Amino acid sequence: MAVQRTLSIIKPDAVAKNVIGDIIRRFEENGLSVIATNMIHLSAEQAGRFYAVHAERPFYKDLCSFMSSGPVLAMCLEGKNAIALNRQLMGATNPKEAEEGTIRADHADSIDANAVHGSDSEENAAIEIDFFFSNLDINSRL
Ligand code: CMP
DSSP: OOEEEEEEEEOHHHHHTTOHHHHHHHHHHTTOEEEEEEEEOOOHHHHHHHTGGGTTSTTHHHHHHHHTSSOEEEEEEEEETHHHHHHHHHOOSSGGGSOTTSHHHHHOOSSSSOSEEEOOSHHHHHHHHHHHOOGGGOOOOO
16 A cells, blocks of 8 residues: 555634544554654635635535634644545544544534545645645654
């Protein structure tokens, strides 16, 4: 399995619940390393640019408003099969469908306030990491 990098965002709801440590613990216990972090309170415009791929979806406005409602913790994670592994640890987008023991099953309240975001492909991981980090901010731990 190839070593990959992926972008994880701990969303405003999970930051407000003070469960940053619990979420990072799950990543570390499953073989993912944090190689960059950035706590940032996005503006609605910045959230809109990050989620531009969803611009035509009916939930876009609410998504941008929610993602700019408080600080988020953006992280670059590194590890074997990091993209799929992160998504497995997060669980389904809608917490009602998330498998028991996943981050969203344990910490998400709704499909909007769903605790975490994770890149869905190598191509998007590269774009999303680039949105939050410069190369100088990233410290490979291989
Ligand atoms: P995320 O993985 O951050 O990607 C886009 C976000 O849009 C998603 O998590 C959800 O929080 C939010 N969202 C709201 N409604 C929907 C929906 N019907 N389908 C997918 N994502 C949605």
